[in-house]
Amino acid sequence: MTSIARPYAIETIGIVGTGAMGRGIAQIAALAGLGVRLFDTNPAAVGAARDYLADTFAKLTAKGKLDEIHARAALGAVSGAQALAEFADCDLVIEAIVEKLDAKRALFRELEAIVSGRCVLASNTSSLSITAIAAGCSDPSRVAGYHFFNPVPLMKVVEVIDGLRSDPAAGDALMDLARRMGHTPVRAKDMPGFIVNHAGRGMNTEGLRIADEGVARFVDIDRIMREQAGFRLGPFELLDLTALDVSHPVMESIYHQFYEEPRFTPSPITATRLAGGLIGRKAGEGFYRYVDGKQQVPPEPPAPTGLPARVWISNRHPHAHDAVQALVARAGVPLDTGAKPAADALIVVTPFGLDATTAALDESLDATRVVAVDALFPLVDAQRRTLMTTPATTRSVRDAAHALFAADGVPVTVIRDSTGFVAQRVVATIVNIGCDIAQRQIATPHDIDLAVTLGLGYPRGPLALGDALGARVILTILRNLHAVLGDPRYRPSPWLARRAQLGLSLTQSDAADRHPDTGDSDRPTQSKEPSQ
Template sequence: MSALASNAPVAVIGAGAMGAGIAQVAAQAGHPVKLYDNRPGAAVQALAGIDRQLARLVEKGTLQPAERQAISARLCPVESIEALADARLVIEAIVENLQVKQALFSQLEALCAGDCILASNTSSLSITSLAAGLERPQQLVGMHFFNPAPLMALVEVVSGLATAPAVAACIHATAKAWGKQPVHARSTPGFIVNRVARPFYAESLRLLQEGAADCATLDALLREAGGFRMGAFELTDLIGHDVNYAVTCSVFEAFYGDFRFQPSLLQKELVDAGRLGRKTGQGFYSYAEGAGRAQPHELHSPATAEACVVEGHLGVLQPLVERLRASGITVVQRAGSGVIQVGEATLALSDGRLASQRARQDGLRNLVLLDLALDYASATRLAISWSADTSDHARDQAVALLQCAGLRVTPVADLPGLVVLRTVAMLANEAADAVLQGVGSAADIDLAMRAGVNYPCGPLAWAANIGIAQTLRVLDNLQRSYGESRYRPSLLLRRCEAEGGSLHD
């Protein structure tokens, strides 16, 4: 089904930040847009805010004055819901309350034409439940924008059990015509983004609780090694812990207490204390005036390194070897099990085992484990941990080698999977389960995580780069270490490894 004609009337209900943003997007795409809110004057106030946003775009030179006038002319505030009767598409962006939304859609169904598409911007409620009491449930679809709607590219097009495929296809095409990057999703808890993103927060929270490192250090590793725009603690402080914790609890409860989505006691404590992040001035970090920015921990080695021995192929770690060569380190290549030898130290990419456990099981002396990086050729920071019997001198030699490559070296406690590796493995695992359960395609899920939450790489593409077998090995070792179902590998990963196929097939 093709997109709505650009002159088709669109209505938006709810004049808050999200509703106003959606109205702006639709008007910029050429639609006449009516904005309604049951709070007197709210729609007029919202449109004034949109006009100010457009004026700033004119000042920056990204919008012509005539375009601003045309967009503003297409936006119309209305004071009654009856004024929306001629709309071809109605998008609600009101309070996240199932009963309130159901009542609204029943009212709209009686008011609008039979072929009018009703869309919900809900981020957490079931589209199936919202449509259950309607006479034409096939006309209801989820159209989940991300905040701020004019800037964020992703739109999740969510189908409930009764949603007509043609309706979902029309909304997908319409979102694309509006300049967005739409993805299809099935109506399950969290849809794509709010489900697949849970491990990003959960693993950092658990690492903090287990004493791996402090907030600033863990955040720096996710940014400077993992390539994420923000670390988990910075991001939850920005989102608000009340909001982030509530979403986690909602997904946890919706999945009948599956421990993969278990909320964090650390975050609950912040919520209970009213330390909600930036909006209250205190979360994991202080935002009080004059508060200094916490700095990540680093190691500085007095040792020197001029040469190293690379034994075997290092897999995803191989670009580090080229970086060492480029920095003037003499690299000797020989057969082996995929490790780097420098002085007395043995360096290896983590496989999800504790360093002390791997050293004992594999007979490796002075073992130093390296964390994952998005790109070892350009990363500026890398986490390491080491076995209990690694000497200080051997550790210093390992640090010296990495420093020669221009890396800031950050220590973390000997915990399974370090920081970036276990986070990425769990993101990929959740994405794989979402594909397995028909929530979305592999391509759509990777796109959703890049466009919706700005991940540097889709989790499934990342797992393919690491190697499906290696990703599975990390998850299996995490599960053995913790003895919890939280880390159970997705059946899809096992099937892909067994069949030698691709996650994107």
């Protein structure tokens, strides 16, 4: 059916479901001066939600973050509904109920008979298709996705999702409302995972894959991603925070909704731990143990002593060679400048997307003396460095390399041989999935980066991260991973490959699609938000 565009003025909101999400949405809506009506199939839950809001507003007032008059007005704007019929005059109804398609469809069918034709019906679903939810309605044009993140008052981003039959004006009204409530809206097409849960696959699935290969311990992978790559949390800290009873089903759902796309393959590690109840922080044990809510992290052993006699550095990557040379000079270790390494020299290679074994064989080097160092991130002013050995590298060589790269006090993690180290693999996967979201036109490059930085807390969005590290470097890592492992999960996105080859920013839309005045994309399903 073809819908007629119509204005949507939103002043009164109905919220179905008064759990954590419903309460959070009610809080920001009431503080924005909107009328809020709450309904739950459990009548006691409505009263509990209102009590929760009263307590929250009181605490904010006590901390000086909210004045008393505003607090009283906000609480006064929130009322309970004993039946859905009391939503008849609402301009917007947001459902925040159980993640079951049939339940959401049934609710919206019931609401259609109650609300006016100018009432938007919005789903807070994180994993279900908006188009599928709307298919149960006689007028699917006013159904859209409005995906907030928990805790709603603190997570300042919301995804506005257009289903195939959604009226763009309904989405526009939700975008405006989000800004009024102090949140940053991003616009997405109806695809599995939308933006944030889609983009978030890179960190978790690749971290799990690395652990599954026996490359490094959970804590080591987390340390590398935090201290070397600059992320707030590593993949296993993040999984413990979200809890496997939430995150593992999302992994499986997105994998199956994309018809077993290799990039999103779940891990047996999380399936097994979920079955065993080791789901994360809220259970007291996950990838880490928690005592009184405090994460228990094993201490890091001190670095070995005893520097190598001399160091020979591969010049396969000149920039990386120079960075390693600076560290060797700082440690006061003689440099072997011969065309081939001397018999007593530590051999250092700096591969991108290759394992230490392949890098050694490519240059016909003695694998027993080869150690690889990850040079994707700065080595000289580093918070952490990562080394990896070949299966043939001797213990004495490994320890001498560890002592060398830790000589200035920077912690060093030594991992088993891995195609692409840890940070290279995870970061390249994050960038690649972000590029594929852009390629599929699920959202604008701007909204992809904005959603990921606000929704996942990454230091940069995936496209900006790829630009910062170099699109050609990321492409090289992925192509080498793909060539060595033969795994289709590492095939480069066309968005990445073409822009890397042309020397364009990953944040750039196709030139022909950009508006000549603003530079924004002309694509109708994409947001045209100004830069933040």
